[in-house]
Amino acid sequence: QQQVKQSPQSLIVQKGGISIINCAYENTAFDYFPWYQQFPGKGPALLIAIRPDVSEKKEGRFTISFNKSAKQFSLHIMDSQPGDSATYFCAASIDQGDMRFGAGTRLTVKP
Amino acid sequence: NAGVTQTPKFQVLKTGQSMTLQCAQDMNHEYMSWYRQDPGMGLRLIHYSVGAGITDQGEVPNGYNVSRSTTEDFPLRLLSAAPSQTSVYFCASARDTEAFFGQGTRLTVV
Numbered sequence: 001q002q003q004v005k006q007s008p009q010s011l012i013v014q015k016g017g018i019s020i021i022n023c024a025y026e027n028t029a030f031d032y033f034p035w036y037q038q039f040p041g042k043g044p045a046l047l048i049a050i051r052p053d054v055s056e057k058k059e060g061r062f063t064i065s066f067n068k069s070a071k072q073f074s075l076h077i078m079d080s081q082p083g084d085s086a087t088y089f090c091a092a093s094i095d096q097g098d099m100r101f102g103a104g105t106r107l108t109v110k111p
Numbered sequence: 112n113a114g115v116t117q118t119p120k121f122q123v124l125k126t127g128q129s130m131t132l133q134c135a136q137d138m139n140h141e142y143m144s145w146y147r148q149d150p151g152m153g154l155r156l157i158h159y160s161v162g163a164g165i166t167d168q169g170e171v172p173n174g175y176n177v178s179r180s181t182t183e184d185f186p187l188r189l190l191s192a193a194p195s196q197t198s199v200y201f202c203a204s205a206r207d208t209e210a211f212f213g214q215g216t217r218l219t220v221v
Contacts (some may be wrong), residue, residue: 004153041215042213043201043215044154044201044212045211045212046210046211049209051160089153089154098167098169099210100146100156101146101154101155102153103151103153
């Protein structure tokens with residue numbers, strides 16, 4: 001069973017809109033929660049990450065919201081652009097080598 | 112900067128054949144991992160290593176072997192390929208907690 005559950009599977013947003021992707025985890029030992037962005041034919045690349053000692057982290061148009069008690073975290077993309085169209089993965093890890101990923105969300109931003 | 116280099120980029124194998132997927136990194140990272148990516152499944156951890164001489168199993172290790180004789184290299188071996196191993200394979204190395212991924216190897220087993 002997957003240790004990190006991600007939704008939705010796919011998402012279509014209009015240009016300028018807000019994209020929201022959600023993830024939930026079970027293992028309370030996880031202490032690092034990154035989001036990765038993947039374009040077709042490429043490997044995933046780190047977008048933004050958070051530790052459980054903070055509830056929110058913002059980098060430009062990208063924000064992670066973290067709810068430790070609910071064991072949930074989400075990615076918000078403000079002012080979504082067509083160039084943001086990609087597959088997004090949430091992940092969780094305890095140590096550097098053992099990272100568990102969600103199933104991915106394919107985001108399409110329509111112009 | 113080469114980063115994480117995977118070879119080959121594409122490979123077709125017959126059932127029962129063996130092969131090694133190569134992964135090399137030039138960032139002096141201690142941590143390296145292998146993942147497979149299948150539609151609707153995300154990335155699943157196969158094996159990982161926290162340093163030269165040390166390896167451990169991930170979520171889906173069956174059918175795969177790894178070794179880590181140097182910091183730079185982390186090859187993945189398929190001993191007897193099966194159609195269920197058709198997938199895209201990614202190698203990653205990590206500094207602190209940020210993982211850097213290679214471009215992937217698309218493997219088809221017929």
